[in-house]
Amino acid sequence: PFGTADDCLFEFGRLQAGETVLVQAGASGVGLAAIQLAKRAGATVLATASSAEKLERLAHFGVDHGINYVEDDLVEEVKRLTDGKGADVIVDPVGGTTLQKSIHSLAYRGRLSMVGRAGREDVKHDVSTLMHGNQTLSGVFLGAEIFSDRVHDLIQRHVDEVANDKLRVVIDSTFPLEDAAAAHAHIESRKAFGRVLLIP
Template sequence: MQAVQFTEHGDTDVIEYGDFPDPEPSDDEVLVDVKAGALNHLDVWTRKGLPGIDLEMPHIPGSDAAGVVTEVGEDVTRFEEGDHVAVSAGAFCGECEFCRRGDFPLCVEFHIIGEHVRGVHSELAAVPAQNLVPVPDHVDWETAAAAPLVFQTAWRMLRNRGDLKSGEDVLVLGASGGVGHAAVQVAKHAGATVYATASTDEKLEYAEELGADHVINYEEDDFADEIRDLTGYRGVDMVVDHVGGETWQDSLASLAKGGRIVTCGATTGGRPKTDINRIFWNQLEVIGSTMATPGEAEDALEHVWDGTFEVRVRDTLPMSEAAQAHELLENREGFGKVVVKPDSEL
């Protein structure tokens, strides 16, 4: 088969698209004929190298993909040949104390397909059956590939970890990205008033189309000041911050007393300056969130499959141009997700 791959960490010039041995599914795995994949910032970080993660090389990146089942392992009962499926990349042991109580993202062996083990940006992928979700036949491959990681992440962040309630005010940073554009829609669906930031007026118009009530161009205005003005100096009940280092202090400053900040990532750095005095005096909550349980993922994706949530795709490229796809993410170009397809599918 052909696969996106790299043999060392580095810039986009380490990415190749070429021959790779066909995978053979184990007893609990499913072989998927990949029709489309999608990128996340996680793919960029993995390519550059993450501390403490020693990858088997060559590494195939990619946590998001969708395709058709072509073979099932002996122990697999949920799927059969011909089924349409998408990858839900969070893998867990199923046996530890956290798995036994159903909180799989806290699994002591939790890992992500494409980050810690080989991913799915290839013509074929052998994926554990527990990491696949059914896709209705009417859903196009780009949507099926681009939705799972960001929508399940946003759903767990806001609805479960953040306990978002109707009538609350929510600020979503980086609304033009994958998680950001999903979070805007999840928040609006929950009945919140949604504030969103992005770097251009065009991106902000897209955010408004997806449900944002108020938008802020962070290149032109200090978003914490704007939030204070828009809320009568009260602040918002929740900030969704997956940006990290560059925004953390302003995110805290945007919160109302008793508010909460929910984070699933740190694209601009994971060691920000913080304001402990503000946290304890205003009795703020800092909440972490990673991926989702299978049930949370299916709840979120049902809203994608039925059209309630929209997956915005900024560009679709052949896998042989994966380096360009990575550059689109790094340069923060466009609104929404970047999709890659095997060259044989184009």
């Protein structure tokens, strides 16, 4: 997840110290990676999750302000927490209606990286607001460049940082491969915090 999060924040998001980052689905694998990388880079980090418990746990990874997307109006909360400005960089692995909310949460000249469709909604988006705000929406798929030297170096750097306890990979739970359906049900229940692994 760190390679994908790194590309969202830096290759496409051009994150600078002092900027504000919003990480959608903060308790996901990519979300937890993005939170750690953004905080380390000197950003103010906002993140969303579905429960107060998850938001409390996210604070230990560097989240400055948590937003419960079940109870709170996301766009209003982002605007409130940024004095009406919005987030400079947004990482969105959810898509669907969440992506539309991300678009409306961007600051002027903000950069939004769409990195997945975990919500699986098929939604037509109004992107005209991006033009008026000189904003950028990038689709990010690390797999398209997986054989490049750049990505190999990026992944190796993050593997070394995990091995040296500079970054943390969070494993929520493991399931035997024959219980793949149960693993998927666990993920879809929104109870997972971090990665869910299938063991052959």
